[in-house]
Amino acid sequence: MTPPDPQRLSLNTATVKQQWTLAQAIDGCARHGVRGISPWRDKLAAMGLQKAVSAIKANDLSVTGLCRGGFFTAKDWLDDNRRAIEEAHALEADCLVLVVGGLPQGSKDLGHARERVQECISNILPEARAAGVPLAIEPLHPMQAADRACVNTLEQALDMCDALGEGVGVAVDVYHVWWDPKLEEQIRRAGRKRILGYHICDWLVPTRDLAFDRGMMGDGVIDLPLIRSWIESAGYTGFHEVEIFSEHDWWRRDADEVMRAMKERYLRAS
């Protein structure tokens, strides 16, 4: 297997969300030789879109994704997703990541929630295509089906892609899909065309929280080199984005230490 390529490492800004503004994260990536960045929209709004675009260009970073569109359960989902598409366009992002939302308040109708997700994506897809912004459906871990995303397997996401056509694909985040008995098969099915992003971190044992207890690569049980080999065999040549929500550990550390650990672990354990 080929070793990981440091030129393809990307920082998802959630990894240092407690420590750095977006301006600091852009500067940090440049300083640490990290070539990709994937900003979250709250940080982007705080910095201002034009300033962010300029700083990212000035540092010659690639925007490997914009987090996030989706949440079709929200009242203002249409306007919000339109704005997200415009922002992703301005940033020349590789994709807009869609965290699709879970069950609407008070509902237990998962089937309907899923149909609605597909309808909403089909609604925003023409604008995304026109803007040249690929939409990346991110299947989230089944433990987040109720509150964050009712798309929970790669197979389900790819079925949606097939129904929706061009301009939509998937973001494969190992944290959400590592357990899936059909992972290899569905990564192969996705192929180069549908894989729009690849996110890495690790699954800790024990995991103390359903959302904010992700591990740094190498600290958990995910066979990252194996999954990377599947992703690469499928033809994916994009960035590998490190996204770690870690209330108990990495969010409490100095951000430069996080960057150094991320680079070291990327080479050693991914």
Add this chain to the structure above:
Amino acid sequence: MTPPDPQRLSLNTATVKQQWTLAQAIDGCARHGVRGISPWRDKLAAMGLQKAVSAIKANDLSVTGLCRGGFFTAKDWLDDNRRAIEEAHALEADCLVLVVGGLPQGSKDLGHARERVQECISNILPEARAAGVPLAIEPLHPMQAADRACVNTLEQALDMCDALGEGVGVAVDVYHVWWDPKLEEQIRRAGRKRILGYHICDWLVPTRDLAFDRGMMGDGVIDLPLIRSWIESAGYTGFHEVEIFSEHDWWRRDADEVMRAMKERYLRAS
């Protein structure tokens, strides 16, 4: 849809594990008119097998399952599963529930762990068949893949059943499978022959713990009547077993109160 039938309600003793011994749970079922019971083996050992068999017969209860066999990652898995089969036979249990175990200590090889599970089941299956004890593979929620069970979807469990042949089926626990986009399809596939147990509770939002924060039926987001309709359409006519691990709530209440709530919620929200 037919209403829930109180004659088919069963108590999984984990629901009152902090409050009652097995003797108390048997007595409690009889007192509250609950016709089924599914004991855990630690409680069974504490009471003594023969005493338990006598008390269960004296109260005319059905043993809807014995929890648990499996954990093929343990050193003494073979002897332990043999004992479990003998106990299930003595109790005339509808099935022996297999929680298959996760990754072996220090391993990240999920594929191998899964192959090993199938080998181990095939190893104990002749004895189980001879004893007339059906083995019920229980797919566990993907969030427990590393530490409790590497069988995580009904589809995966049924693929194993197909490979293993007669004498093995599945325990469908709504907590573990409610999120699965293929649930209806796979329940239909399982059919009467493969569905050996049906466990109910609810998924709370938010969920505060990965193992011990299950809800009472009606307190969460699972559409229990819908899933029951699928189970019944598939031909299942067995008991509906209430299994609630609840460190923050139900384990802290008076057990008779739990029994009353369970009966009421079974009729109203299952």
